Amino acid sequence: MGFAAAAERTAGNDRIVSINPATGMPLGDVPDMGADAVRAAVARAREAQREWIRLTLAERCQKVRRFSVELMARADQVIDLICKEGGKTRSEALGTEVAVVADLANYFSKHAPRLLSPEPIPLHLLRHRKSYVHYVPRGVIGIIAPWNFPFSIPMGEVLMSAIAGNGVVLKPSEFTPLIALESKKLWEAAGLPADLFQVVTGRGATGAALIDSGIDYCVFTGSVATGRKVAAACGERLIPCTLELGGKAPAIVCADADLDRTAQAIAWGGFCNAGQVCCSVERVYAHTAVHDELVDKVVALTRSLRQGDPTGSEEVDVGAMTWERQVDTVDDLVKQAVGAGARVETGGRRVPGPGLFYEPTVLTNCRQDMDVMRREIFGPVVPIMRVSSEAEAIELANDSHLGLLAYVFTRDRDKGRRLAEQIEAGTVMINDVLNTFGCPETPWGGVKMSGIGRTHSVIGLRDLCELRHVNVDRVSLPKELWWYPYSRKKYRGMLAVMKKLLGSKRFTLT
Numbered sequence: 059m060g061f062a063a064a065a066e067r068t069a070g071n072d073r074i075v076s077i078n079p080a081t082g083m084p085l086g087d088v089p090d091m092g093a094d095a096v097r098a099a100v101a102r103a104r105e106a107q108r109e110w111i112r113l114t115l116a117e118r119c120q121k122v123r124r125f126s127v128e129l130m131a132r133a134d135q136v137i138d139l140i141c142k143e144g145g146k147t148r149s150e151a152l153g154t155e156v157a158v159v160a161d162l163a164n165y166f167s168k169h170a171p172r173l174l175s176p177e178p179i180p181l182h183l184l185r186h187r188k189s190y191v192h193y194v195p196r197g198v199i200g201i202i203a204p205w206n207f208p209f210s211i212p213m214g215e216v217l218m219s220a221i222a223g224n225g226v227v228l229k230p231s232e233f234t235p236l237i238a239l240e241s242k243k244l245w246e247a248a249g250l251p252a253d254l255f256q257v258v259t260g261r262g263a264t265g266a267a268l269i270d271s272g273i274d275y276c277v278f279t280g281s282v283a284t285g286r287k288v289a290a291a292c293g294e295r296l297i298p299c300t301l302e303l304g305g306k307a308p309a310i311v312c313a314d315a316d317l318d319r320t321a322q323a324i325a326w327g328g329f330c331n332a333g334q335v336c337c338s339v340e341r342v343y344a345h346t347a348v349h350d351e352l353v354d355k356v357v358a359l360t361r362s363l364r365q366g367d368p369t370g371s372e373e374v375d376v377g378a379m380t381w382e383r384q385v386d387t388v389d390d391l392v393k394q395a396v397g398a399g400a401r402v403e404t405g406g407r408r409v410p411g412p413g414l415f416y417e418p419t420v421l422t423n424c425r426q427d428m429d430v431m432r433r434e435i436f437g438p439v440v441p442i443m444r445v446s447s448e449a450e451a452i453e454l455a456n457d458s459h460l461g462l463l464a465y466v467f468t469r470d471r472d473k474g475r476r477l478a479e480q481i482e483a484g485t486v487m488i489n490d491v492l493n494t495f496g497c498p499e500t501p502w503g504g505v506k507m508s509g510i511g512r513t514h515s516v517i518g519l520r521d522l523c524e525l526r527h528v529n530v531d532r533v534s535l536p537k538e539l540w541w542y543p544y545s546r547k548k549y550r551g552m553l554a555v556m557k558k559l560l561g562s563k564r565f566t567l568t
């Protein structure tokens with residue numbers, strides 16, 4: 059079966075076919091769930107959550123920790139399915155999916171009791187009282203996920219939500235539903251309460267139904283276009299949400315960069331997961347002093363990459379793309395760029411079927427006004443542009459509606475930090491690429507249209523909770539000074555006290 063035959067991905071009106079993108083062969087099918095089924099799943103998760111919060115946080119952590127034990131015991135089997143359904147290589151499935159989830163489960167199982175413990179807030183003026191905040195589960199978290207990391211993106215959120223005391227309903231991408239169902243099996247095998255984590259398979263309408271089903275929070279990861287719809291739907295219902303949207307990560311290569319390391323980082327950062335990474339190296343600004351040497355190195359590395367069906371072999375560097383329309387987008391962007399004067403140094407073609415492969419591609423002579431430098435490519439294409447200074451590179455890096463990740467390459471770390479702090483991005487890495495998604499302790503998320511809020515880290519964990527504030531008296535007073543009755547005498551007295559406290563040098567900055 060070729061892709062044309064399988065492309066519709068429908069098996070009857072209410073089923074969706076999952077297809078191996080490296081071969082075009084169907085892998086199975088899942089229900090396209092409607093609003094009633096979604097509401098029922100949310101109700102089951104809510105019911106299970108009432109039991110779940112009877113456990114202490116430490117007990118929940120202990121149970122969630124078992125997920126990583128179960129996962130690592132079955133790692134090879136899970137990796138098989140990730141490769142088959144998503145097209146990524148075995149090393150990528152291990153390093154960017156399975157290991158990321160196991161490490162995240164271990165990290166938050168160990169640290170959540172500290173990260174979610176009540177926090178005192180010292181009061182600087184009203185010292186006869188004290189305040190603290192504490193973190194309470196929100197209820198049911200709805201997670202809407204993309205296809206590019208079908209395991210690590212949603213499962214990180216699922217496990218953090220559960221640790222925080224919530225029930226979870228996951229709507230996976232319609233292109234990768236089987237791995238979500240496998241995740242649910244792992245969950246149950248780890249002894250976690252079956253109903254606490256629900257998977258609702260379907261297309262966009264199923265995601266929309268999830269937002270409309272009474273969930274208490276939505277974590278959405280996907281495109282800017284869908285993110286706008288999700289934000290509007292959440293706004294309508296006043297449900298808080300986190301939006302993890304697209305990226306257009308620039309890599310700035312300074313004249314003093316270690317070019318061997320930089321070239322390898324750019325090749326890996328541009329072609330990992332066939333370039334379908336929200337933080338892929340999507341545009342390179344290379345200082346003119348090193349531009350030509352960098353291009354030679356990146357091109358040589360790119361030509362050495364082995365592309366193919368990753369399912370049965372560890373010896374594949376670049377796997378298949380996941381979604382047929384994405385291959386068209388990539389091809390169009392490359393053709394447009396070439397038409398506008400870009401030069402194909404290597405690659406630049408779709409690989410003949412049956413699978414969804416696009417050759418790892420390096421473009422030079424790129425200009426900032428080309429779509430390939432402005433729109434998210436989401437494929438194995440690295441466009442490189444020559445710049446005459448670091449200041450120019452910063453200006454071009456910031457000339458984007460997106461701001462998820464950015465990269466700076468220099469041997470001078472102080473300069474690297476100075477440049478990094480000028481870049482409008484949620485994360486800037488110096489002399490490295492992509493990796494911080496795998497660090498559960500660091501915040502993940504973007505500025506500008508790359509999203510709202512953060513996942514991972516203490517911030518992401520606390521966002522899955524309601525923050526509640528308690529204010530309590532430290533000493534018993536018969537009444538507060540400003541309570542009734544008001545009088546001129548009391549007013550004058552209060553004014554004198556306020557002048558002394560608020561107008562004195564002790565409370566001013568200068």
Ligand code: NAD
Nearest residue numbers: 203204205230231261262265266280281284302303304336
């Ligand atoms: P997408 O927006 O097409 O779909 C994402 C999910 O939203 C899918 O599950 C889809 O079925 C669902 N959906 C579609 N319409 C919906 C609606 N109206 N209401 C609710 N849900 C709806 O994105 P995609 O193509 O699956 O993923 C690729 C995009 O995701 C890229 O732009 C990429 O940069 C971005 N992404 C961002 C991050 C990040 O961390 N910032 C990570 C991975 C991917």
